[in-house]
Amino acid sequence: MTLCWGFKPSRILQIDGRVTPERWKQIESVCHEALDRESARRADVFVCHRTNPLAKKKIIVAKDLTGEKFIAFEKNLAIRKAIDRSLRQRGVRPEAAMEFDNIETIKQAIAIQSGVSILPRTSVSREIENGMVAAVPLDMHELVRPIGIIHRRQKLLTPITSKLIEFLQSVKR
Numbered sequence: 558m559t560l561c562w563g564f565k566p567s568r569i570l571q572i573d574g575r576v577t578p579e580r581w582k583q584i585e586s587v588c589h590e591a592l593d594r595e596s597a598r599r600a601d602v603f604v605c606h607r608t609n610p611l612a613k614k615k616i617i618v619a620k621d622l623t624g625e626k627f628i629a630f631e632k633n634l635a636i637r638k639a640i641d642r643s644l645r646q647r648g649v650r651p652e653a654a655m656e657f658d659n660i661e662t663i664k665q666a667i668a669i670q671s672g673v674s675i676l677p678r679t680s681v682s683r684e685i686e687n688g689m690v691a692a693v694p695l696d697m698h699e700l701v702r703p704i705g706i707i708h709r710r711q712k713l714l715t716p717i718t719s720k721l722i723e724f725l726q727s728v729k730r
Contacts, residue, residue, distance in 0.1 A: 601700055602692040604664070604681050605673040612691035619647035619697065626654035626672030628663050640675050643700045664690065675700075 603617040611621055622644070629651075630637035644651060654672045657663050660680045667674060668689045675695065684690045708714060714722070 601675055601695060601697070602678045602681070603673065603695050604667055604676045604690050604692050606667055606670045607688055607691045608670070609673065609691065611673070611693065614693050616696050617693045619644050619649040622649055622651045622673070625651065627651035628655045628657070628666050628672040628674040629653035630663070631656050631658045634658065639700060643697045646699070647697075 603611065603621075605612055605625075611617060611625070614621065629640070632638075655666055657666070660676055663674050663676060664681060664684055666672060668684065675697075676692075678692060681690055681692055685692050708718065
């Protein structure tokens with residue numbers, strides 16, 4: 558079982574760079590919006606290079622992103638859709654200067670001053686400590702990060718995994 562945030566199952570299955578129909582048939586995924594909207598709200602932050610003028614702000618509002626080079630997730634990822642929707646609701650449509658499918662590449666791009674992004678605070682804590690990037694809280698309360706579980710279909714699940722899946726499916730979306 559793999560617990561993923563904003564996941565893309567095909568990437569997880571690309572052990573040797575290929576996704577085969579056999580591998581795809583072996584997995585099942587359970588997706589759900591963040592279980593605790595309050596903790597999800599605290600989790601995502603605006604991330605920029607430490608020298609960016611926005612790094613000094615106490616909180617970032619959507620219009621602050623106007624004119625910034627935005628480093629986005631790929632268009633087909635659930636988190637990209639959620640971020641785009643949240644920004645559109647605030648009348649902001651940042652143009653993606655770059656698109657990547659993983660957080661590490663986005664962090665690298667920010668570290669070399671290629672742009673700014675919105676990422677989970679936990680994923681940038683080391684870079685913040687090292688002074689490579691800065692993180693500022695967002696004023697985007699409806700932004701939640703999707704959560705999912707990927708597991709093999711034919712494999713017996715542990716009791717705790719079964720209970721977690723049962724819980725995720727029972728929580729109202």
